[in-house]
Amino acid sequence: EVQLVQSGAEVKKPGESLRISCKGSGYSFTSYWINWVRQMPGKGLEWMGRIDPSDSYTNYSPSFQGHVTISADKSISTAYLQWSSLKASDTAMYYCARLMTTTVFDPWGQGTLVTVSS
Amino acid sequence: QSVLTQPPSVSAAPGQKVSISCSGSSSNFGNNYLSWYQQLPGTAPKLLIYDNNKRPSGIPDRFSGSKSGTSATLGITGLQTGDEADYYCGSWDSGLSAGVFGGGTKLTVL
Numbered sequence: 001e002v003q004l005v006q007s008g009a010e011v012k013k014p015g016e017s018l019r020i021s022c023k024g025s026g027y028s029f030t031s032y033w034i035n036w037v038r039q040m041p042g043k044g045l046e047w048m049g050r051i052d053p054s055d056s057y058t059n060y061s062p063s064f065q066g067h068v069t070i071s072a073d074k075s076i077s078t079a080y081l082q083w084s085s086l087k088a089s090d091t092a093m094y095y096c097a098r099l100m101t102t103t104v105f106d107p108w109g110q111g112t113l114v115t116v117s118s
Numbered sequence: 119q120s121v122l123t124q125p126p127s128v129s130a131a132p133g134q135k136v137s138i139s140c141s142g143s144s145s146n147f148g149n150n151y152l153s154w155y156q157q158l159p160g161t162a163p164k165l166l167i168y169d170n171n172k173r174p175s176g177i178p179d180r181f182s183g184s185k186s187g188t189s190a191t192l193g194i195t196g197l198q199t200g201d202e203a204d205y206y207c208g209s210w211d212s213g214l215s216a217g218v219f220g221g222g223t224k225l226t227v228l
Contacts, residue, residue: 035217037163044120045155045163045206047217061216095162102210103151105217106165106174 002026004034004096004109011115012086019082020112022096029077030054033099036070036081039111040092050099051079086116121146122207124220130197131228138192138223140207146218147209148188154181157204157222166205167192199227 007021022034035050049060053072060070072079079096094112097105123141130136142148147170154167165174167183170190182193194201207220 037217037219044204044222045208045219047219050217059215062214097163100168101151103147103208103217104153104165104168105155105163105208106168108162108164111162 002098002107004098004107006094006096006109006112009113009115011117013118014086014088014116016086016116017082017084018086018114019080020094020114022079022081022109024077024079024098027098030074034070034072034079035097035099035105036068036079037095037097037105037108038064038092039095045095048081048094053077053079086114088116088118090114091116120221121211121214121218122209122220124205124207124223126221127224127226129226129228132197132199134197135193135195136197136225138194138205138225140190140192140220142188142190142209142218144188145213146188146211147185147190147207149212150210152183152185152190153208154183154192155206155208157206159203163206194225197227201225202227 030053033050036048038046048064051058051070053074069082096109151169155163156166157163170185171183180195204222211218
């Protein structure tokens with residue numbers, strides 16, 4: 001079974017750093033891009049960026065460029081999303097999703113809830 | 119503000135049919151394929167329709183997709199209470215070099 005399993009919920013303070021993970025299984029991890037998608041409370045889906053796990057080439061949405069870093073470790077089939085200095089406005093659910101083709105995200109991870117509060 | 123435009127909500131009675139629209143531009147699904155995702159309450163999104171009108175294995179034929187130019191429609195027939203969810207259209211925007219989604223449509227089955 002193809003699946004993406006994300007790390008657990010996090011509660012952080014403003015200014016702290018954070019890295020969340022997304023582990024793929026059931027397929028060749030290096031054959032498909034991994035994407036990250038944000039969903040703020042009660043809001044819609046926002047595409048953040050993607051990574052090609054075979055060579056770690058990344059592509060970011062202009063809205064998120066410079067605010068987050070996407071990386072991957074192909075030896076353990078895991079992609080990461082990280083922040084160096086969190087803000088309260090980063091509070092959201094974050095999903096990873098495999099990119100099947102240019103426009104098809106499947107499957108999705110179960111989501112990681114990040115709460116940033118003082 | 120989302121790049122793709124969807125109505126915020128639609129509703130219909132059980133057993134009836136509903137359509138959800140998605141409009142974009144030539145830089146996104148005017149020249150790329152469109153997908154639809156279903157997000158049941160408290161869960162991750164799930165692929166419902168891909169390449170404008172194809173259903174993944176396991177998706178019932180009550181769900182259908184169509185596209186014409188820069189507009190697309192998700193159709194759901196034989197509505198069930200279990201279909202209550204948020205539905206999102208998604209594509210790639212060649213001008214932005216970014217994935218794009220609609221703002222989502224909340225389906226209520228009355």
